[in-house]
Amino acid sequence: MNLASSLGVENPPKPLTEFKDLIQERAGAPGGAFVYNPKVDDIASKYGVIGPDGVRMLVMGTVDRGGSGCMCPASAFLRALLRHLMLKDKSAVILDMEAGIEHLGRGTTRGMDLMIIVVEPGARSLETAERIKKLSSEIGIKHLAAVINKGGSGKVNDKLEEMGIQVLGEIPFDTMLMQADLEKRAPIDVGGEAVDAIVKIKEKLMEVVEKIEIEDEDSKSKK
Structure with a gap:
C-alpha cells in the first residue's frame, strides 16, 4: 500500500483494475466472452507514473x-x-507481490529471472521461504535469493543457506525507516543504517543478476 511513497512517487497511479472501460474495450465484459491475449503494449507508457531515477510505477489492482x-x-x-x-x-x-504464496499458486510470477524473498527472523517466516522455494520451482523459477528484514541473527542466514537460498544481505531495525514512512519519503532520501545496508544489497543483487544473464547466454549458445 505504501510502495509509492517508498519509491518517492508523490502521486501514485490509479490501479489498472479501476479502468473498467479500458478493460472492457481490450479484454471484454465480465460474465461474457473475453479476449485471452488483449492489446497491452501501450499500457506502461500511458498509465505508469514516473518517479525519481526514471522508475516507472504501475499499480495492477485486485478485487476490492x-x-x-x-x-x-x-x-x-x-x-x-x-x-x-x-x-x-x-x-x-x-x-512487488503480496506477502505470502498466493501469487505462486496463480502463476503470476511465472517467467521471472529471479525471485527475492523477504524473510523475517522467525521460524514461521523461514517455513514460508521453504514453501516459496518449492512452489517457485514448480512454475519454472530457477533462481531464488533472500533479504533478511530486521536482521542481526546469523542463525536465519545459516538456515537459508541450508535451504539453498542465497542471502543478499540483512536490513537492520532502524528508526530512520519509520521516520521516512511517517514523512512519506523514500528511505534512500532519509539515510541511516538500514539504507547503507540496502545499498550493499543492491550491489550484491546486481552481481547476481549479471551472473544469471551470463548463464542464460551460455545456455542459449549451447542450444
Whole structure:
C-alpha cells in the first residue's frame, strides 16, 4: 500500500483494475466472452507514473470487495500485461507481490529471472521461504535469493543457506525507516543504517543478476 511513497512517487497511479472501460474495450465484459491475449503494449507508457531515477510505477489492482463479480477479463488483461513486460519489453521489471504464496499458486510470477524473498527472523517466516522455494520451482523459477528484514541473527542466514537460498544481505531495525514512512519519503532520501545496508544489497543483487544473464547466454549458445 505504501510502495509509492517508498519509491518517492508523490502521486501514485490509479490501479489498472479501476479502468473498467479500458478493460472492457481490450479484454471484454465480465460474465461474457473475453479476449485471452488483449492489446497491452501501450499500457506502461500511458498509465505508469514516473518517479525519481526514471522508475516507472504501475499499480495492477485486485478485487476490492466480496461479490464484485467475475474478474476473468481483468485477470486476462493483467496477465497479458505482465507477459509483455517480462518477455517482450526490454526494460528491467520489478514486481512487488503480496506477502505470502498466493501469487505462486496463480502463476503470476511465472517467467521471472529471479525471485527475492523477504524473510523475517522467525521460524514461521523461514517455513514460508521453504514453501516459496518449492512452489517457485514448480512454475519454472530457477533462481531464488533472500533479504533478511530486521536482521542481526546469523542463525536465519545459516538456515537459508541450508535451504539453498542465497542471502543478499540483512536490513537492520532502524528508526530512520519509520521516520521516512511517517514523512512519506523514500528511505534512500532519509539515510541511516538500514539504507547503507540496502545499498550493499543492491550491489550484491546486481552481481547476481549479471551472473544469471551470463548463464542464460551460455545456455542459449549451447542450444
